[in-house]
Amino acid sequence: MSGEFVGLSAIVTGGSSGIGRATAVHLHARGAQVAVLDLDPSGLPEGVAGFAADVSSRPSVAAALAEAAITLGGIDVVVNNAGIGATGTVADNTDDEWRRVLDVNVVGMARVVGEALPWLRRSGHASVVNVSSIAALNGLPGRALYSASKGAVLSLTLAMATDHVREGIRVNCVCPGTADTPWVGRLLAQAEDPAAERVALRARQPIGRLVTPEEVANAIVYLASPRSGSTTGTALDVDGGVTHLRVRP
Numbered sequence: 392m393s394g395e396f397v398g399l400s401a402i403v404t405g406g407s408s409g410i411g412r413a414t415a416v417h418l419h420a421r422g423a424q425v426a427v428l429d430l431d432p433s434g435l436p437e438g439v440a441g442f443a444a445d446v447s448s449r450p451s452v453a454a455a456l457a458e459a460a461i462t463l464g465g466i467d468v469v470v471n472n473a474g475i476g477a478t479g480t481v482a483d484n485t486d487d488e489w490r491r492v493l494d495v496n497v498v499g500m501a502r503v504v505g506e507a508l509p510w511l512r513r514s515g516h517a518s519v520v521n522v523s524s525i526a527a528l529n530g531l532p533g534r535a536l537y538s539a540s541k542g543a544v545l546s547l548t549l550a551m552a553t554d555h556v557r558e559g560i561r562v563n564c565v566c567p568g569t570a571d572t573p574w575v576g577r578l579l580a581q582a583e584d585p586a587a588e589r590v591a592l593r594a595r596q597p598i599g600r601l602v603t604p605e606e607v608a609n610a611i612v613y614l615a616s617p618r619s620g621s622t623t624g625t626a627l628d629v630d631g632g633v634t635h636l637r638v639r640p
């Protein structure tokens with residue numbers, strides 16, 4: 392095994408699908424021992440360990456992390472990727488939906504890192520990467536609750552990076568644009584005209600196509616890498632140019 396992650400152990404939440412799965416594969420390929428924490432950890436790629444966990448439950452996170460840390464021999468890298476979506480304006484989501492999405496998308500990250508801190512503090516290359524979204528930086532239509540959750544992830548990243556910098560724990564986030572994952576497949580399937588919706592999503596992308604899960608995974612692995620030791624408290628856009636480019640239609 393070769394690569395900059397040899398000797399390091401990584402946790403990826405929501406690693407059974409999409410961006411998380413691609414991240415687990417990349418980390419493993421670069422030498423990390425990898426454990427996925429997911430509601431359904433079945434069917435993982437070869438060499439990746441799976442542990443059933445719900446990031447909205449403290450006991451579930453604590454038990455799975457403890458088991459994973461023993462299996463891997465520690466925790467050096469945490470990728471907070473598990474997340475759920477929501478559509479609608481502030482007029483559309485119930486209070487229970489608000490509580491549920493914020494609980495999974497924001498509090499879930501605090502739970503996972505809170506429980507992983509004792510191991511991260513022991514690591515010589517501790518790093519956390521949170522998965523935010525372009526929704527944190529752009530006003531997207533019909534995404535009030537989801538955007539609020541991802542904006543909170545961005546702010547939480549900066550606060551965590553500050554709190555733990557003196558302990559040698561780096562904290563960064565990625566802000567992906569629309570990525571071609573099972574999640575987006577499900578969103579498209581709900582649209583009145585899925586083919587037209589896919590064309591509209593693609594047209595929004597200055598690069599003319601959706602982002603791939605592998606491209607997001609590559610950015611996550613870059614931030615997590617011990618070679619990125621001076622990078623903390625940053626947000627890396629992986630969005631095909633959506634956030635900052637203004638191309639002529």
Ligand code: NAI
Pocket residue numbers: 404405406407408409410411428429430431444445446447472473474475495522523524525566567568569570571572573574575
């Ligand atoms: P996905 O739906 O393909 O995968 C999400 C994974 O998270 C699934 O394996 C699911 O079982 C797991 N999960 C969901 N709730 C969980 C919980 N309570 N506890 C543990 N695991 C749980 O989604 P995708 O597209 O790969 O998204 C991953 C992350 O990327 C999410 O945080 C999402 O908000 C973010 N993102 C996705 C974008 C996209 O266009 N696909 C764009 C920007 C951000």
